[in-house]
Amino acid sequence: MSVLDAAIVHVVLESPYGPLTLVATDGTLSHLYMTDQRHRPPEEDFGVPGDVRDAPFAEAARQLAAYFAGESTRFDLRLDLHGTPFQRRVWAGLTEIPYGTTVSYGELAEHIGAPGASRAVGLANGRNPVGIIVPCHRVVGADGSLTGYGGGLDRKRRLLAFERGVAGAGEQEGLF
Known part of the structure; x- marks a missing residue:
């Protein structure tokens, strides 16, 4: 079955960072959208409304609640x-950034075996379909500055401060 023929279902969860729209394709979580998110498609692309008690939403909601409560990292x-294969490598690399820390786009590029591809890493990072779950907010500029974030810089700042507070990580950077 192609993606165009897939059963697409969505739910909206409340979070400390605003409503989160979770989208499942053929029963598997495929997207997490925040309000005012860059690259957010029109709502009619989210499929039919689902039930948060059904798979895969129930487990995603449970894990997100534990994350927001500071109980899970x-x-x-x-x-x-x-x-693309490159985007998928970047997204896999994002999941390896330790909770409560940040890395630069260049460090992430080196980590995934693509030194010198920091711009391409940044573009792939911006296309992450499941922000928070795949923690693209943990990537910063080479000088430590908060650069673009699809969910907005204020939300990125708040997510990083939250994680650092829970982890007691202070300003640790570059820890793969």
Whole structure:
């Protein structure tokens, strides 16, 4: 079955960072959208409304609640992520950034075996289909500055401050 024929279902969860729209394709979590997010498609692309008590939303909601409560630092969800092979390498690399820390785009490029590809890493990072779960907010500029974030710089700042507070990580950077 192609993505165009897939059963697409969505739910909206409340979070400390605003409503989160979770989208599942053929029963597997495929997207997480924040309000005012860059690259957010029109709502009619989210499919039919689903029930948060159904799979895969129930487990995603449970893990997100644990994350926002400071009780969990990792996600273990089956994801259906569509992207180029390079984008998928970047997204996999994002999941290896330790909770409460940040790395630069260049450090992430080196980590995934693509030194010198920091711009391409930044573009792939910006196309992450499941922000927060795949923690693209943990990537910063080479000088430590908060650079673009699809969910907005204020939300990125708040997510990083939250993680650092929970982890007691201070200003640790570059820890793969």
